[in-house]
Amino acid sequence: MTPQHPHMPPRAPLAMEAQNLRARPHRPQRKGGRTPLLWRLALFAPALVGTALMVQALYGWFAGQGMTGLEWALLCMIGATFVWVTLSVSTVGVAIAGLLARERAQMRTPTDVRPIDVALLVPICNEVPWDVFGNAAAMLDDLANRKGLHRYNLFILSDTRDPEIAALEEAAFIRLRVSTPPQIAVHYRRRPRNTDKKVGNLVDWITGWGAAHEAMVVLDADSLMTGRAIERLATELSADPEAGLIQTFPMLIGARTLFARMQQFSNIAYGWLLAEGLALWSRSEGNYWGHNAIIRTRAFATSAGLPHLRKGDLILSHDFVEAGLLRRAGWGVRFLPRVSGSFEETPGTLIDYVLRDRRWCRGNLQHLRLLGTAGLHPVSRFHLFHGAVAYLLSPAWFVLLVFWALLGVDAETNVIRYFNEANPLFPDWPPAMSHIDSAVFLVIMYAMLLTPKLTGAVAIAATPKAARVYGGHGAFLAAFATEVLLSIAYAPVLMIQQTKAVLRAALTRSESWAPQRRGAEGYPLRTLIAFHWLETGLGLLLLSGLAAGLISLWLVPIIFSLVLAVPLSALSALDVGGRLPALLSMQNPTNLREPGIVARAREARGELKAELLAKEPIPAE
Numbered sequence: 001m002t003p004q005h006p007h008m009p010p011r012a013p014l015a016m017e018a019q020n021l022r023a024r025p026h027r028p029q030r031k032g033g034r035t036p037l038l039w040r041l042a043l044f045a046p047a048l049v050g051t052a053l054m055v056q057a058l059y060g061w062f063a064g065q066g067m068t069g070l071e072w073a074l075l076c077m078i079g080a081t082f083v084w085v086t087l088s089v090s091t092v093g094v095a096i097a098g099l100l101a102r103e104r105a106q107m108r109t110p111t112d113v114r115p116i117d118v119a120l121l122v123p124i125c126n127e128v129p130w131d132v133f134g135n136a137a138a139m140l141d142d143l144a145n146r147k148g149l150h151r152y153n154l155f156i157l158s159d160t161r162d163p164e165i166a167a168l169e170e171a172a173f174i175r176l177r178v179s180t181p182p183q184i185a186v187h188y189r190r191r192p193r194n195t196d197k198k199v200g201n202l203v204d205w206i207t208g209w210g211a212a213h214e215a216m217v218v219l220d221a222d223s224l225m226t227g228r229a230i231e232r233l234a235t236e237l238s239a240d241p242e243a244g245l246i247q248t249f250p251m252l253i254g255a256r257t258l259f260a261r262m263q264q265f266s267n268i269a270y271g272w273l274l275a276e277g278l279a280l281w282s283r284s285e286g287n288y289w290g291h292n293a294i295i296r297t298r299a300f301a302t303s304a305g306l307p308h309l310r311k312g313d314l315i316l317s318h319d320f321v322e323a324g325l326l327r328r329a330g331w332g333v334r335f336l337p338r339v340s341g342s343f344e345e346t347p348g349t350l351i352d353y354v355l356r357d358r359r360w361c362r363g364n365l366q367h368l369r370l371l372g373t374a375g376l377h378p379v380s381r382f383h384l385f386h387g388a389v390a391y392l393l394s395p396a397w398f399v400l401l402v403f404w405a406l407l408g409v410d411a412e413t414n415v416i417r418y419f420n421e422a423n424p425l426f427p428d429w430p431p432a433m434s435h436i437d438s439a440v441f442l443v444i445m446y447a448m449l450l451t452p453k454l455t456g457a458v459a460i461a462a463t464p465k466a467a468r469v470y471g472g473h474g475a476f477l478a479a480f481a482t483e484v485l486l487s488i489a490y491a492p493v494l495m496i497q498q499t500k501a502v503l504r505a506a507l508t509r510s511e512s513w514a515p516q517r518r519g520a521e522g523y524p525l526r527t528l529i530a531f532h533w534l535e536t537g538l539g540l541l542l543l544s545g546l547a548a549g550l551i552s553l554w555l556v557p558i559i560f561s562l563v564l565a566v567p568l569s570a571l572s573a574l575d576v577g578g579r580l581p582a583l584l585s586m587q588n589p590t591n592l593r594e595p596g597i598v599a600r601a602r603e604a605r606g607e608l609k610a611e612l613l614a615k616e617p618i619p620a621e
Contacts, residue, residue: 007188014210018307024375027330039281042094047086055079081396085448092452095277113238117151119213123201125159127221133172134605135224143227144181150234157201158190199318210297220291226341226597233294244299244331248342249275250292253598257348259572265483265586270456275337284332285379290319292342303329317363320387324380350572354497361391361501394498405551469589478583492561496535522573532565539563
C-alpha cells in the first residue's frame with residue numbers, strides 16, 4: 001500500500017527502472033555539441049609528454065648498472081603518480097588559454113526560453129532542522145523576489161530516523177510553509193523506510209511526483225543558492241533541449257575554523273581555474289557532484305536508474321555514475337563554473353573532513369567495478385577512473401615515501417643493498433641518490449603540485465580589482481602563503497588517512513554513516529590521539545632514522561607533519577575569527593563581503609532555532 005504523505009501534492013508517478021549496465025541502451029539521435037578535440041589535446045598531450053620526460057630522466061638515473069624488476073616497478077609507480085599531477089597543471093593551462101582566447105565555457109545567450117516547472121529537492125537524514133529549513137527560507141525568499149519566468153516547488157525529502165528530530169522537522173516545515181511567498185509551494189515527506197539511502201530517496205520522489213516537474217534542482221542539506229543562480233539554471237535547461245544535467249561550481253561558505261578557512265580560500269582563489277579548465281575540455285561530457293545542479297527529470301528517470309551491484313551492494317558515489325548514464329543515453333552533461341551564487345559548507349576540522357572522505361573513498365573506488373559499463377562515453381569512463389585514482393594516489397605516494405626512506409642518504413645507509421661484501425647473492429640496487437638529486441626531484445614534485453595554486457595567485461595578484469576583494473595585495477599574499485604552508489603541513493597526515501581509507505574499503509564491506517557535523521567544535525585529546533596514532537608512530541620512526549643519519553634531510557617536512565599530527569588536528573578546529581591576526585586568517589571575498597543570501601540564511605537559521613528551542617528541547621547535534 002502506498003504510504004500517505006499529508007504534506008505532499010497529488011501524486012504524479014513517473015516510471016524509473018534500474019539500468020542494465022551490461023547492455024548498450026538505445027540512444028536517440030541528438031545534435032549534441034562540437035567535440036572540443038583541441039582542448040582535450042591541450043589537456044592530455046602536455047601531461048603525457050611531461051610524465052614521459054620525468055620517467056626518462058629517472059630511467060637514466062636507475063639504469064646505470066642495468067634495470068631490475070624492482071627498479072621497473074618503482075619507475076612505473078612514479079610515472080603513474082606523476083601523470084595525475086601534470087593533468088592538474090594541464091587543466092589550469094587549458095583554463096588560461098580559454099580565458100586568453102575569450103572563450104566562454106558553456107556560456108550562451110538563450111534566445112527561446114519557455115517557462116518550465118522546477119522542483120527544488122532537499123534530501124535530508126538526521127540533519128539539524130533549523131539549518132536545513134533556514135537555508136530553504138532564504139532561498140525561497142530570494143527566488144520569489146526575482147519574479148522570474150519559471151515555476152518552482154520545494155520538496156524537503158526526509159529520511160530521518162530519529163523521532164525527536166523528525167518532530168522538529170515537521171514543526172520547522174509548518175513554519176516555513178506559513179512564511180513562504182504564496183507563488184512557491186512547499187512540501188515535506190518523510191519516508192517510513194530508508195531504502196537505498198539518498199539514491200532511494202530521490203527515486204521515491206521521481207516515481208511518486210516526478211511527472212509533474214520538467215526539471216529538478218538537487219540540493220544538499222548544507223546547500224545554498226541565490227534566486228538568480230536557480231533561475232539561470234532553469235533558463236539554461238529550458239534553452240538547451242539536449243542538456244540532461246547542468247552542474248554549477250559551488251563556493252564554500254561558513255568557514256570559521258582554521259581547516260575550513262584553508263579549504264575555503266583554496267576553493268575560491270584557485271578552484272575557479274580548475275573549474276574553468278574542466279568546463280572547456282569536458283563540454284557535454286561533464287560530471288555531476290550530487291548537488292547544486294539542475295536535472296531534466298524524464299531524462300534522469302529513463303536513463304539514470306541505478307541497479308544494485310553483485311552481492312546486493314548499493315552504488316555509493318552515485319553522482320558520477322548517473323552523469324555517465326545520462327551521457328550514455330545521449331543527454332548532455334554540462335558544467336557552468338561561472339554561475340555565481342551557488343554555495344555549500346565544508347567540514348570544520350581535520351577529523352570531520354577525514355570521516356567524510358572515508359565514505360567518498362569507498363564510493364569512488366567502487367567506480368573501478370563500473371568502468372566496463374556498456375556504452376559509456378570515454379570521457380565518462382575517465383571521470384570514473386579519475387575519481388578512484390584520486391584516492392589510490394595516497395597509498396602510491398606512501399609506498400614512494402617508504403622507498404625514499406629506505407634509500408638512505410648514501411650507499412652506506414641504503415637499506416636496500418644487494419651484491420655487496422655482506423650479501424653477495426643479490427645485485428647492488430639502487431644507486432645512492434645524492435642530496436642534489438633528491439633536491440631536484442623534490443622541487444619538481446612540489447612545483448607541479450603547487451602550480452595550480454601559484455597560477456591562481458598570480459592571476460589575482462596581477463589584477464588590482466581582484467586583489468582588492470581579498471583586502472589588498474598584502475592581505476592576499478599573506479593569506480596565500482598561510483594556505484600553502486598549511487596545505488603542506490596537512491598533506492602527509494591526509495596521505496596516511498586516505499591510505500587507511502583505501503585499505504578499509506578493500507578489506508571491509510561497509511562504512512559507518514552519520515550526518516556531517518556542521519559545527520566547528522574540536523575533539524578532546526583522547527580522541528585526537530586515538531585517531532592519529534598511526535601518523536604519529538610513523539613520524540617518530542622516521543624521526544629516529546633522521547636523528548641516526550639514515551634518512552635524507554629532504555624528508556624533514558613530511559616527518560614533522562606526521563610527528564605533529566595530533567597538534568595539527570587540534571589546531572584545525574581553531575576559531576580563526578578571534579584567535580589569529582587578520583593577515584593569517586586567510587580572508588577571502590565571502591568573508592570580507594558576505595553574500596546577501598548567506599547573511600539572510602544565517603538570520604533565518606537563528607530565528608528558526610530560537611522558535612523551535614522555545615517549544616521543546618533539541619537532541620544533541
